[in-house]
Amino acid sequence: MRDLMQPISSSRPGSGRLPDFLCLGTQRGGTTFLHRLLERHPQVHLPDCKEVHYFSLHAAESPAWYGAHFQAAHPGQTCGDITPYYLFHPEAPQRIRSLLPEAKLIVLLRDPVERALSQYFHSCQLGLESLPLEEALAVEPARLAGAEAVLREPGGRHRSHQEHSYLSRSRYGHQLSRYEALYPRRQMLLLRSEDLFQRPRRVWRRLELFLGLPPAPLPPLPEQANASGHASAAVPSRVRSWLQRQLHPTYALMKRFYGMSW
Numbered sequence: 001m002r003d004l005m006q007p008i009s010s011s012r013p014g015s016g017r018l019p020d021f022l023c024l025g026t027q028r029g030g031t032t033f034l035h036r037l038l039e040r041h042p043q044v045h046l047p048d049c050k051e052v053h054y055f056s057l058h059a060a061e062s063p064a065w066y067g068a069h070f071q072a073a074h075p076g077q078t079c080g081d082i083t084p085y086y087l088f089h090p091e092a093p094q095r096i097r098s099l100l101p102e103a104k105l106i107v108l109l110r111d112p113v114e115r116a117l118s119q120y121f122h123s124c125q126l127g128l129e130s131l132p133l134e135e136a137l138a139v140e141p142a143r144l145a146g147a148e149a150v151l152r153e154p155g156g157r158h159r160s161h162q163e164h165s166y167l168s169r170s171r172y173g174h175q176l177s178r179y180e181a182l183y184p185r186r187q188m189l190l191l192r193s194e195d196l197f198q199r200p201r202r203v204w205r206r207l208e209l210f211l212g213l214p215p216a217p218l219p220p221l222p223e224q225a226n227a228s229g230h231a232s233a234a235v236p237s238r239v240r241s242w243l244q245r246q247l248h249p250t251y252a253l254m255k256r257f258y259g260m261s262w
Contacts, residue, residue, distance in 0.1 A: 016067030019079045021104040021211055022096065024179070025087030027169055028118040029110040030193040033222055035082045037204065040219035044080060044211075045073035051083040055092040055099075060154035063099060078211055085162060088169050090148050090178070097182040104211060105183060109254070110193035111262035112170035112247040113240060117232040120166050124231075128163045134239060140167055167246055173253045192260055 023031055032050065039046045047069040052058070054066040070079045086092040087107060096103065110118075120136060123129035129136060143160035150158045169175075179188065189210045196203045204218045244251075254260040 016064060017070040017073055017079060018063065018067055018100060019070060019081045019103065021078065021080045021106060022086060022100070023080065023082040023084070023106040023108065024092075025084035025107060025169075025175075026109055026115060026172070026193075027084040027088070028115050028122060029084065029108040030196050031082050031084045031108060033196060034106075034108060036222040037200070037219055038080060038082075038207070041208075041213060041216050043077055043213050043216070045070060045077040046080050046082065051085070052081050053083050053085060054081070055095040056083065056085045056089040057157060059091070059095055066099075078213060080211075087175050087179075088161075088165065089151060091151055093178040093182055103187070105179060105188045106207070106210070107176070107179075107188065107190045108193045108196060109172055109190060109260065112172065112250050113243045114232065114262075115193075116166040116170045116243060116247070117235055119169065121231040123163055133235065136164065137166060137243075140164060144168060167243075170247055171250050173250060173257075176258075190258055190260070192262075194262070 023034060025031065035046060035050050038044045049069075052066070052069055054061065054069075058065070069081075073079050086096065096105075117133075120129065120133055131139065140160075143164050144158075147158040147161035150156045151161065176190075189206070191203060191206070200221060201218050205215075207213070208215055251262065
């Protein structure tokens with residue numbers, strides 16, 4: 001059996017080099033911070049664009065199209081793709097398993113309430129959301145109705161599924177179960193986003209061990225890309241309490257099955 005602590009070299013005939021690991025998500029969970037760290041490891045190659053979206057938005061493209069994103073990798077480098085939509089996209093797990101059965105999967109998970117609020121205010125900043133917070137949360141189920149049917153098509157896109165899925169993306173249990181049905185737990189590394197920010201050296205070492213990378217000094221820490229923090233802090237306590245109730249099953253599940261708590 002292949003030693004999972006050693007780097008792998010993924011390829012398929014006609015595709016060129018393919019990634020050895022994927023960071024699946026979550027959105028607003030620190031994936032940009034992680035990208036800026038890993039791209040400075042001498043034995044890691046990441047595409048110029050942070051989010052390739054091959055298994056979500058570009059699944060109609062060929063493996064060769066995907067492989068072209070990694071053609072600049074040097075021999076011996078470990079290639080990665082960091083696209084946080086992969087965790088939430090319902091078709092991504094099977095697509096990933098079909099092409100990359102040996103890939104190592106990294107998942108960054110943030111406090112569910114804080115993640116949902118951060119996504120909402122981020123969407124507002126980008127001009128993707130015009131509704132007030134409470135109204136946006138109330139209409140989320142209607143906005144996402146029928147999304148999974150649309151996304152079954154290789155080129156299928158559903159705007160609200162990607163941009164207005166505030167509570168849904170914070171319900172981690174179902175998202176993780178889709179990957180655990182296809183991959184053994186030893187190929188997955190789950191991390192708290194807060195640990196990445198607060199204990200970066202410890203998380204850096206865990207990442208090196210998981211990916212089979214030779215030790216390298218922790219790079220200078222990038223700024224946290226979370227400009228929505230001030231807006232989130234002003235959310236009324238009654239709204240936070242409502243979000244806590246809605247997401248209570250997620251907090252309980254993550255503590256019981258994964259030992260994660262916030």
